[in-house]
Amino acid sequence: MEKRIQSWLNKPNYFRYGFICILLLSTFLNLTILMDERIYIFYVLATVFLGIGFYNQSPLFLVLCTTLIVTCRYSFAPNLPDAGTFFVQLGTYLLIMVISVGLMKHNQRIKRDNIEMIKVLSKALDSRDTYTSQHSENVAKYALKIAKKMKLSAELCDMTQKAGLLHDIGKIGVPEHILKKPGKLTEEEYSIIKEHPLIGNEIIKHVSSFHETGILDGVLYHHERYDGKGYPHGLKGEEIPLIARILAVADTFDAMTSKRIYRTELDVHKTLAEINQNKGTQFDPEIAEVFLHLFEEEHLIDFQKESPKILFKSQRTKTLGQ
Template sequence: MKNKMNKWLENPALFRYGFFILMLLNYFLYFNHFNQNHLYVFYILATIFLGIGFYNKPPLFLILLTTLVVISRYLHAPELTTLVSLLLLEATYLIIMFISVSLMKSNQKIKEDQLELILALSKALDSRDTYTSNHSTNVAKYASEIAKKMKLPQNDIEIIYKGGILHDIGKIGIPENILLKPGSLTNEEYHIIKNHPNIGYEMIRHVSDFNETGVLDIVLYHHERYDGKGYPRGLSGTEIPLVARIMAIADSFDAMTSKRVYRNEIDLENTLIEIKKNKGTQFDPEITEVFLSLFKNDKENLAFINHLKTSEEYEIVKDLNIQVS
């Protein structure tokens, strides 16, 4: 229930529509001789929806709109006959409206603080390895583009973005002599680095929002393979959460197109060939086709890569329409 409420609060447009619908409903019920003593419930609900839906509007705008609600309620309430009762009604509805505004602003502040924490953790990881600097940001953006192409809900796109930023956070717990090793890893070293999804999961599993939204699934399962040969759990097919299957392609794409300590970057054409070759084995075949469809011609390919490689965090957040203020 809490998670559902948070999803509603993340979309103030729903409350704006709800406000106008409730006001129209009030008039419909009034003219259809609905019990006038029960109409107040709908007006209170309309005022709550007003505060949540228009929380970022200037105070004067909110007061004027609330006053219109009060006047409408006053005209439809034969028991309210004095100026004093009108002023009391105005004061009551203003209090309800500003409490709703405060609730919404508080919710947005929590989201903003959480996003800043996520970006700080990402920067802490990137600072350990200049070769993978901005890797998390790039992966988050690529995965978000895939999700947009799949026409996933905006809330899911935001979750995928956050998960992309945090997907490799467990590498903070990997010794630098392994993380930055220029040559091939030994079997023991590879086993250690393969533990980073579990380390990352343990680091953030107590954040209830991450657990409820699927961010933890991304952190834990982004190295699972569609054919079941991945790690850490060896999941296969649709056993792997959708968000993690999306992240797997985005992660591999950025890894191949970025310079690493142990090799140079791979050109775009060969990267796409490699991803297509692994469709149905390493990657979900349907998501692979969606990803490949992002690359229509050489000009768009170059623009796509340059845009995503150079975007700052704020621009990425703004492009995703994440409500952070």
């Protein structure tokens, strides 16, 4: 139930529509069916929806709307109140509105703090290596574009973006001499690199909301392959969570076109060819196809405006985008 309420609070537009509908419904009922004081609960509910839905509006707007609610309640009531009763009720409704606004602002502040915490963690990782600077932000950006193109819900798009910011957080536990090694990795070094999804899982698994929203899945499974040859658990096809399948494409995309200490960035056309070639093996074919269509539909220009570098990364290891 708590999760459902939190989901509702993340969609203030629902409360805006709800405020209008409840106010109209309660006024209609007051005029026709329930012409007594029992209708007051609908006006109270309209006030709560007003505060939550329009929490970011000016105080004057909120006060005027609250006054409208109280006026509608008493204008169509069987017994009109005196001025004193009206203003006492107005004060009560204003208090309800202020509490609702405060609740919503508190919720939004927690949400902003969570995003800032996630960005701090991702920047802490990126700061270890100037060659991978902004990698997490880029992966989050590309993953979000894919999610939106797939017409996923706003909530799932948001979770995909956050998972992108945190997907490589486990590399904090990888020795720096391996992360910055200019040459080819040994088998032992590569096996250490492959531990980073598990390390990332250990770092953030205690955040309960990450379990519920799929962020943890993105961190743990973003190196799984569609053909089952990935790591850490060798999941195959749709056994791999959706967010992780999206991140797999976005991560490879940024990695192959980023400059690294051990190589220069790859040409975008070669990288797109690699992505296309690995549909159904390394990548979910549907997601890879969606990603490729982003370039066919003018998004190549958009991407380049947002990030001056070309988009993919390649690989010094055995799998694209390590």
